Amino acid sequence: MSEIILQIDGKEVKAKEGMTVLEAAQSAGISIPTLCHHEKLEPYGGCRLCIVEVEVRGWTQLVVSCVYLAAKNLIVRTRSEKVDRIRKMILELLLAHAPDAFELQDLAKEYGADKDRFEKESSFCIHCGLCVRYCAEVKKKNAVGFVDRGTRKEISFIPGIASKECWNCKECFPLCPTEALQAAFVLTKALISSPPSSELVSVGIGKD
Amino acid sequence: MNKGRVDQIIEKHHGEASSLIQVLLEIQSEHHWLPKEALDRISEKLQVPLTRILYIATFYKAFSLVPKGRHEVHVCVGTACHVRGAPRILDTVQDLTGIKPGETDADLKFSLETVNCLGCCALGPVLEVNGKTYGNMGPSKTAEVLKNYE
Ligand code: SF4
Ligand code: FES
Numbered sequence: 411m412s413e414i415i416l417q418i419d420g421k422e423v424k425a426k427e428g429m430t431v432l433e434a435a436q437s438a439g440i441s442i443p444t445l446c447h448h449e450k451l452e453p454y455g456g457c458r459l460c461i462v463e464v465e466v467r468g469w470t471q472l473v474v475s476c477v478y479l480a481a482k483n484l485i486v487r488t489r490s491e492k493v494d495r496i497r498k499m500i501l502e503l504l505l506a507h508a509p510d511a512f513e514l515q516d517l518a519k520e521y522g523a524d525k526d527r528f529e530k531e532s533s534f535c536i537h538c539g540l541c542v543r544y545c546a547e548v549k550k551k552n553a554v555g556f557v558d559r560g561t562r563k564e565i566s567f568i569p570g571i572a573s574k575e576c577w578n579c580k581e582c583f584p585l586c587p588t589e590a591l592q593a594a595f596v597l598t599k600a601l602i603s604s605p606p607s608s609e610l611v612s613v614g615i616g617k618d
Numbered sequence: 619m620n621k622g623r624v625d626q627i628i629e630k631h632h633g634e635a636s637s638l639i640q641v642l643l644e645i646q647s648e649h650h651w652l653p654k655e656a657l658d659r660i661s662e663k664l665q666v667p668l669t670r671i672l673y674i675a676t677f678y679k680a681f682s683l684v685p686k687g688r689h690e691v692h693v694c695v696g697t698a699c700h701v702r703g704a705p706r707i708l709d710t711v712q713d714l715t716g717i718k719p720g721e722t723d724a725d726l727k728f729s730l731e732t733v734n735c736l737g738c739c740a741l742g743p744v745l746e747v748n749g750k751t752y753g754n755m756g757p758s759k760t761a762e763v764l765k766n767y768e
């Protein structure tokens with residue numbers, strides 16, 4: 411009962427109940443590009459890059475594989491003209507914010523995305539939420555969160571918590587698909603704008 | 619805002635995390651803004667991380683993290699009000715109060731915001747002070763209205 415058989419890219423894949431399409435694909439060695447997915451974190455569905463085509467009873471649908479549950483007899487196509495076109499567009503939009511991110515550049519090559527298609531608006535953060543969610547879910551410190559909304563949404567560290575916790579952790583830095591620049595920068599800003607309550611500020615985050 | 623009052627409001631909502639927005643709204647309407655001490659207290663009492671509180675407080679325009687004036691002036695600059703002369707109303711308010719949208723004057727008397735349609739276009743141009751709506755505004759009428767607020 412708890413074993414599900416579905417088809418991904420023409421291959422028969424076994425999955426357990428409750429698994430997402432992304433997890434099922436990964437377990438069968440089929441790779442789907444992701445930006446906001448992290449195995450230690452709850453599914454988020456923020457970046458939409460993991461979009462795939464699924465077919466249920468003859469109907470084709472576009473779904474986000476990291477939050478879509480695997481189901482019996484599901485037919486999944488991880489690449490198609492439409493899927494590739496959507497991924498290309500997502501990448502082009504994200505590259506307007508973080509044009510120098512290696513991870514995005516590699517994906518751009520694969521999907522033929524032009525990083526100069528949209529006017530640059532370098533905010534560096536692509537709102538994947540990895541740093542925010544990692545701090546909350548894994549470290550349970552909640553030192554960094556999002557503030558504001560829409561195009562003005564950005565990450566922000568709580569100075570009082572950051573000055574105590576971050577120096578010995580910084581585990582969110584390497585998670586960032588935009589090369590950690592953003593978190594380091596915002597953390598430094600948060601600590602400098604609040605009166606130093608530890609040596610953190612004078613040590614200087616970002617020097618290393 | 620004193621700590622006791624914040625606690626009272628939290629108490630009223632049984633200290634439930636799901637009442638976070640209600641608590642914030644009540645403090646906002648009583649105090650006109652959300653001071654850091656109040657947010658720290660809410661975080662502690664409701665067991666909600668400060669990051670979550672700040673996310674919500676910055677998401678909704680109803681909340682302010684900086685002091686606001688005693689009177690909140692909203693000038694509608696929606697399409698209907700715009701064509702009926704909202705820019706002149708806005709200019710008048712700016713001249714009289716000396717502040718621009720998003721600002722508060724030094725005596726904490728007025729705060730000014732623009733809004734995009736208050737849902738009563740037939741009354742345009744519309745001005746709202748502390749939730750009270752004034753319709754068919756002109757520059758001199760605007761001055762009259764603002765005079766009533768101390
Ligand atoms: S700073 Fe980096 S890790 Fe954090 S949300 Fe933005 S892009 Fe994601
Ligand atoms: S990995 Fe699925 S939406 Fe980001």
Ligand code: FES
Binds near residue numbers: 695699739
């Ligand atoms: S445009 Fe002003 S009330 Fe609608």
